[in-house]
Amino acid sequence: MSTIIKxxxxxxxxxxxxxxxxxxxxxxxxxxxxxxxxxxxxxxxFLVFRYLPMIxxxxxxxxxxxxxxxxxxxxxGLRYVRMxxxxxxxxxVFRNTLWLGGLTLxxxxxxxxxxxxxxxxxRRRSLKRFVQSVSYLPHFLSIVIVAGxxxxxxxxxxxxxxxLGLLGHDPIxxxxxxxxxxxxxxxxxxxxxxxxxTILYLAALTTIDEDLYEAAxxxxxxxxxQIWHVTLPGIRPTMVTLLILNVGTFMAVGxxxxxxxxxxxxxxxxxxxxxxxxxxxxESNSFSYAAAIGLFEAVIGLVLITSANQLSRRTVGTSLW
Numbered sequence: 001m002s003t004i005i006k007x008x009x010x011x012x013x014x015x016x017x018x019x020x021x022x023x024x025x026x027x028x029x030x031x032x033x034x035x036x037x038x039x040x041x042x043x044x045x046f047l048v049f050r051y052l053p054m055i056x057x058x059x060x061x062x063x064x065x066x067x068x069x070x071x072x073x074x075x076x077g078l079r080y081v082r083m084x085x086x087x088x089x090x091x092x093v094f095r096n097t098l099w100l101g102g103l104t105l106x107x108x109x110x111x112x113x114x115x116x117x118x119x120x121x122x123r124r125r126s127l128k129r130f131v132q133s134v135s136y137l138p139h140f141l142s143i144v145i146v147a148g149x150x151x152x153x154x155x156x157x158x159x160x161x162x163x164l165g166l167l168g169h170d171p172i173x174x175x176x177x178x179x180x181x182x183x184x185x186x187x188x189x190x191x192x193x194x195x196x197x198t199i200l201y202l203a204a205l206t207t208i209d210e211d212l213y214e215a216a217x218x219x220x221x222x223x224x225x226q227i228w229h230v231t232l233p234g235i236r237p238t239m240v241t242l243l244i245l246n247v248g249t250f251m252a253v254g255x256x257x258x259x260x261x262x263x264x265x266x267x268x269x270x271x272x273x274x275x276x277x278x279x280x281x282x283e284s285n286s287f288s289y290a291a292a293i294g295l296f297e298a299v300i301g302l303v304l305i306t307s308a309n310q311l312s313r314r315t316v317g318t319s320l321w
Contacts, residue, residue: 060292066285080292090276090293097272100258101250103186109246111190112197113239117227119198120205135195147260150188151175175261178269185261185270189254200242201235208234240318248305251297273297 029036055071060080062072084090115135122128138146154160154174161171174180208231216226232239255274262270273293281290313319 057291057295059288060295062288064288064291066287072288076288080289081296083289084293084296092268093271093273093276096269097251097253097274099269100182100185100253100272103182104189104253105246105250107186108189108193108197109243111194113201113235115194116198116201116205116235117231119202120231121223132195132198135198137195138192139196141192143254143256144260146188146192147257150184150261154184175263176265178266181262181266181270185254185257188257188261197242200238204235204238205231236316237318240312240316241320244305244308244312244320247308248301250304251301 059072061075061077063074063076064072119128119131122131141149152158156171156173160174165171172180174184212230212234213226216230221229251273253272253274255272255278258270258272258275259278262275274297277290277293277297280286280293309319309321
C-alpha cells in the first residue's frame with residue numbers, strides 16, 4: 001500500500017501574494033495615454049474659466065475700484081451684502097428669477113420626456129426621423145437668432161398680430177407688455193430645448209429590456225400601463241439626474257436670452273439677478289456690489305443642488321454623488 005506524502009509549507013508560512021497594482025496602473029497610463037490626453041483641454045477649460053475666477057469673489061468683501069488693485073483696495077466686510085439685502089430692487093429681481101426659474105423647470109423639464117415617449121411609439125422610421133430633425137433644429141440656432149425670430153414673430157406688424165387682425169382682434173404689443181414676458185420666455189425655451197432634450201431619454205429607452213414589455217403584455221397590460229410600469233421606471237435614473245442638474249441651475253435663468261428680449265418697459269417681470277448683476281457691474285462699474293450678488297446667487301444654487309441630490313438619494317435611491 002503506497003503512502004502519499006504531501007510536500008508544502010505548513011499553514012501560516014506561505015509567502016503573501018505580491019501586489020501588482022502600481023505597475024498595472026503605470027502600464028494602463030502608458031497604454032491609454034491618448035485617451036487620457038483628451039481630458040486635458042476640458043480640464044484646462046474648467047480650471048481657467050471656472051475655478052480661477054472664484055478667486056475674484058474676494059472683491060465682494062473689499063472695495064474695488066477700476067484701475068486699482070485686482071483684489072480691492074480695502075476690506076469692507078459684509079457692507080455690500082447688507083446693501084443688496086436692503087435694496088427693494090434686488091428683491092424684485094429675486095422674485096422674477098424665482099418665477100422664471102420655476103416656470104422653466106415646470107414646463108421645460110417634462111416636455112422632453114413626453115416627446116421622447118411619443119417618438120418611441122412611432123413605428124414609421126421616416127416620420128420619426130422627420131419629427132426628430134424638426135424638433136432638434138432650434139437647438140443649433142444661436143440665442144441671438146432665436147431672440148430675433150421671437151421678436152419678429154411677436155412684433156406689432158408681425159405674423160402673430162397679423163393673424164389676430166384677421167380674427168378681428170386688436171394688435172397686442174407682446175414685447176412691450178410686462179405681463180407677456182414670462183410666457184414669451186418660457187415658450188421660446190420650450191421651442192429651443194425640447195427636441196434636444198429628448199436625445200438622452202431616447203438613448204435611455206433603448207436600454208430597457210424588451211422581455212419586460214413581453215411579460216407586461218402577457219399579464220394583460222396595455223400600452224399605457226406598459227409606459228407607466230416599464231418605460232418610466234426604466235428611464236427614472238436619467239430623469240432624476242437631469243432634474244438635479246436643472247434644480248442646480250434654477251437661479252441661473254438664461255442671461256443671454258433675457259438680455260436680448262427684455263427692455264425697460266418689461267423690467268418689472270423680466271429683470272432677473274443675472275441681468276441686474278450685469279447692469280450693476282458692467283454698466284454702473286459697481287463691481288464689488290455685483291460680485292456680492294453673484295456670490296449670493298451661487299450659494300443658493302449650491303444649496304439647491306445639494307438638497308435635491310440628498311432628497312433624490314433618500315426617496316428614489318438615485319443621485320449624482
